[in-house]
Amino acid sequence: MTLIPSIGQPVSRLEGYQKVTGAAKYAGEYKAPGMLYGYVVNSTVTKGKITRFDTAKAMSLPGVVEVFSHLNRPSVGKFSLQYADMDAPPGSPFRPLQDDEIIYNGQPIGLVVAETFELARYAATLVEVEYATEFFQTDIRPNVNSARSPKIGMATMLKPPPPKPKGDFQKAYDASFAKSEGEFYHSTEHHNPLELFATTTIYEGDGKLTIYDKTQGTVNSQLYVANIFGLKYKNVRVIAPYVGGAFGSALRPQYQLFMSVMAALELKRSVVVTLDRSQMFTFGHRPQTIQTTQFGADADGKVNALHHAAIGETSRFEDYTEVVVNWAHMIYPAENTLMQYKLVELDVFSPLDMRAPGGATGMHPIETTMDDLAYKLKIDPLHLRLINYSENDASLNRPYSSKELMQCYLQGAEKFGWDKRDPEPRSMRHGNKLVGYGMATGIWEANSLPARAEMILTKEGKLQVNSAVTDIGTGTLTVMTQVAADELGLPMEDVIFSYGDSKKPFAPIQGGSFTVSTIGSAIKAAAGSLRKKLFKKAASMKNGMLKGLELEDVVFKNGRIELKTDPLTFVTYQDIIAENNNEPIKALKFSVPNVLKLKKYSRATHSAAFVEVEVDEELGVINVTRAVTAVAAGKIINPKTARSQILGGMVWGISKAIREETITDHRLGKYMNQNLGEYHIPVHADIHELDVIFVEENDDIVNALGTKGVGEIGLVAMPPAIANAIFHATGKRINHLPIHLNDLL
Known part of the structure; x- marks a missing residue:
C-alpha cells in the first residue's frame, strides 16, 4: 500500500493527550529530593535606593533557609549580558539583585528560599524594606x-x-x-500565558545543573546560565518539553531563571522558583x-x-x-x-x-x-x-x-x-x-534562521529526529514530525521527534513566525544527507537490487528505497540497517539560509x-x-x-x-x-x-x-x-x- 504524504494533512497535535490529561509536566512541576522553593520579593516603589533590607523576621521562621538580596548575592560574571542572550537589544541588560538601586516598579529585590512554597511566600511578606525615593517618569505622552x-x-x-x-x-x-x-x-x-513563569534547577553536583525552564529557547537559557555563572556549557542542560504559551514573553531569560540557578549553586540543593500572576507584570x-x-x-x-x-x-x-x-x-x-x-x-x-x-x-x-x-x-x-x-x-x-x-x-x-x-x-x-x-x-x-538537526535511522527501522527547538503550543512537534516522515517516506508513527533540550542540535529561539521554516529546513537538509548515506549503503549491497544505480534514479517511500521506474525493485530500510551490522545510521546537518539568493x-x-x-x-x-x-x-x-x-x-x-x-x-x-x-x-x-x-x-x-x-x-x-x-x-x-x-x- 502506498503511503499518503503527511504534509498537507490536518493532523491533531501529537502531545494533545498528554496536555488534556495532565500528564504533560511543565517547568514548575518537577521534583527532586530535598527540593527548596523560592519566592521573589518585589520593590513597591518605582525609582530610588534601598536604605534598609531587614530579613530577621523571615529568617526566624523554621524552614526558611535563606533570603537573598543585593547584600548577599553571590558574585556572577562581569561581562556584558547582551552576548548571553540571543534576543537582547542594545544596552546593559537588567542584573537581578546587583545593587541597592531601584529602576522600575516591581523590580525583584529579594528571594526567600524555604522548605515549602507556602512558607517562602509567607516569609516574603515579613521582609521589611525601606527606600529613598527619586523622581520618575512612566508616561510617554508628556x-x-x-x-x-x-x-x-x-x-x-x-x-x-x-x-x-x-x-x-x-x-x-x-x-x-x-x-x-x-x-x-x-x-x-502584558503577556499573560496560561503557564506562570517558573524554573526548576536540579543540582547535580560538580558544577552540573539540569534546568527545567519556561523558555522559548533552551539554548538561549543555557548560554545565559553558563556565561553568567561561569559554568561549562556542557554542564548546563536546559529542558522545556512543554511550554504553556509564551508568544514573546519567554524569548529572553526572565529573572526567575537567574534566581533559581543562583540559589541552587549557593545552597547546593535543587530549587524551584515560580512567579505568581501579579509578578507576570514585572518584566517585559x-x-x-x-x-x-x-x-x-x-x-x-x-x-x-x-x-x-x-x-x-x-x-x-x-x-x-x-x-x-x-x-x-x-x-x-x-x-x-x-x-x-x-x-x-x-x-x-x-x-x-x-x-x-x-x-x-x-x-x-x-x-x-x-x-x-x-x-x-x-x-x-x-x-x-x-x-x-x-x-x-x-x-x-x-x-x-x-x-x-x-x-x-x-x-x-x-x-x-x-x-x-x-x-x-x-x-x-x-x-x-x-x-x-x-x-x-x-x-x-x-x-528563517540557521539551525541544526540530526536524523538517526535506528536498528528498529524508526526515524529519530533531534532538535533543541521548543514547542510553545503552536504544534511544532506535530509539524516537524510530518516534515521528517515525508522526507524519508515513513508513516508518522515511525518518526520520533525529540526536542526542547539544549543538549540536542542547535536551534534558535522560537519566535517571529520563523520556526517551521527554520527547523523544517534543517530537517530537510539532514534528511538529504541521510538519504545519501542510505543509498550509498544500499547500492553497495552484494546482490542488491539497486547496485549500479544513481541517487536520482530512486525514491524514498514506504519505508524503502525504490527504483522510480519500477516500485518492485527496492531495498527496505531494515535491509540497509542489517547490512550495517544492525547499527544506526546518522546524519547531522547545519542549515543556513542562502543570503545571496534571498x-x-x-x-x-x-x-x-x-x-x-x-x-x-x-x-x-x-x-x-x-x-x-x-x-x-x-x-x-x-x-x-x-x-x-x-x-x-x-x-x-x-x-x-x-x-x-x-x-x-x-x-x-x-x-x-x-x-x-x-x-x-x-x-x-x-x-x-x-x-x-x-x-x-x-x-x-x-x-x-x-x-x-x-x-x-x-x-x-x-x-x-x-x-x-x-x-x-x-x-x-x-x-x-x-x-x-x-x-x-
Whole structure:
C-alpha cells in the first residue's frame, strides 16, 4: 500500500493527550529530593535606593533557609549580558539583585528560599524594606520631546530601521486630491500565558545543573546560565518539553531563571522558583506607542504620499525597538514617503516582543488611515486597496518571493459577503444594534534562521529526529514530525521527534513566525544527507537490487528505497540497517539560509481580515459577531494546527482592539490591574463566528520547504479591521486602542 504524504494533512497535535490529561509536566512541576522553593520579593516603589533590607523576621521562621538580596548575592560574571542572550537589544541588560538601586516598579529585590512554597511566600511578606525615593517618569505622552533615534545593535538584523525617505513627501502631500491624517495611541499590554513563569534547577553536583525552564529557547537559557555563572556549557542542560504559551514573553531569560540557578549553586540543593500572576507584570510588555500618519492620494485613489511616524517606549538601560513604520510602503507603492521611528526612555522594565511586535502596533494606524482615505475619496475600502496593489516591495525596490494578497482580498471578501455592505456609516442595523463592516490588510515578515538537526535511522527501522527547538503550543512537534516522515517516506508513527533540550542540535529561539521554516529546513537538509548515506549503503549491497544505480534514479517511500521506474525493485530500510551490522545510521546537518539568493527578494506573509461588529446604540457595548481572515503563507504543512494559529491571532486581535490594556497610575509609576480579573481578555462569550481561508501560494525561493510562518499574521489585520467596522457602524473614528464603550457614548 502506498503511503499518503503527511504534509498537507490536518493532523491533531501529537502531545494533545498528554496536555488534556495532565500528564504533560511543565517547568514548575518537577521534583527532586530535598527540593527548596523560592519566592521573589518585589520593590513597591518605582525609582530610588534601598536604605534598609531587614530579613530577621523571615529568617526566624523554621524552614526558611535563606533570603537573598543585593547584600548577599553571590558574585556572577562581569561581562556584558547582551552576548548571553540571543534576543537582547542594545544596552546593559537588567542584573537581578546587583545593587541597592531601584529602576522600575516591581523590580525583584529579594528571594526567600524555604522548605515549602507556602512558607517562602509567607516569609516574603515579613521582609521589611525601606527606600529613598527619586523622581520618575512612566508616561510617554508628556515626554515625547525627549524622543531620540534608537541605538544600533545586533537586533537590527531582524528589526531593520525605517526605510530611507523617497521623493518629496511634503510637496506631494500638500498637492494631493485627498488627504487623511491622524494621531494614534497604543497603551501598554502584558503577556499573560496560561503557564506562570517558573524554573526548576536540579543540582547535580560538580558544577552540573539540569534546568527545567519556561523558555522559548533552551539554548538561549543555557548560554545565559553558563556565561553568567561561569559554568561549562556542557554542564548546563536546559529542558522545556512543554511550554504553556509564551508568544514573546519567554524569548529572553526572565529573572526567575537567574534566581533559581543562583540559589541552587549557593545552597547546593535543587530549587524551584515560580512567579505568581501579579509578578507576570514585572518584566517585559508591549510598549506604549504614539503614532502619526499622513496619507495622500490622487482623484483616482492612487496613494502618492505616505508619512508614518512612531515614538515608542523603552527602559533607561536598553533600547528596545520594534518594526512599526516600515509596513505601509511595503504594501502601498507611493512615490513619496517619509517614515520615522524614535524612542523615549522611561523608568520601566525593557519592553519585550509580544505577538506580532511592531506589526500589531503599526498596522492599526496604517489601515485605519487607508480606510479614512477611502471615505474621503468615496471609494470602497477594498477597492482602494486593489487600486494600490503591487507585486513588489516599493520600500526596497524588490519583488516579493511570492505574494497572493490579491487572492486574499478577493476570496476573503466573497466568503464574508463584503458586497452586502452599505457604504454609509450608521446605515446598517440589527434591532437596537448598529452594524458595521470593516476590513484591513495584514503583512508579516517571512524569515528563517540557521539551525541544526540530526536524523538517526535506528536498528528498529524508526526515524529519530533531534532538535533543541521548543514547542510553545503552536504544534511544532506535530509539524516537524510530518516534515521528517515525508522526507524519508515513513508513516508518522515511525518518526520520533525529540526536542526542547539544549543538549540536542542547535536551534534558535522560537519566535517571529520563523520556526517551521527554520527547523523544517534543517530537517530537510539532514534528511538529504541521510538519504545519501542510505543509498550509498544500499547500492553497495552484494546482490542488491539497486547496485549500479544513481541517487536520482530512486525514491524514498514506504519505508524503502525504490527504483522510480519500477516500485518492485527496492531495498527496505531494515535491509540497509542489517547490512550495517544492525547499527544506526546518522546524519547531522547545519542549515543556513542562502543570503545571496534571498537578498534579491522581499519575503512576507500576507492576509486580509473582514469583520462585522454590532454596537449597542444606547450603551456603546461592542461585539465582534463575525470575522474572516484570508491568509497567503506559502505551503501549509498542517492546515489544522495552522488554522488554530490564525484563530488564536484573531482572538488576540479582538482582545487588542476592544479589551486588553494594562492600566498605569503614572503618579505611582505602577501597573494597577496586575491580575486576570482586571486585565481584560476575551472569554468564550466574546468570541463568535470566526473563519479562516488559506489561499494557495507556491514559493520556491523563501526556503527549502516553501513555508511561511502563521504565528503573527492572524493578529496584525484584526485590530484595524475592527476599528474600521466600528467607524462604519457608528460614524466615530477612535484612534486609540483598546476602544471602550465610553468612547462611543
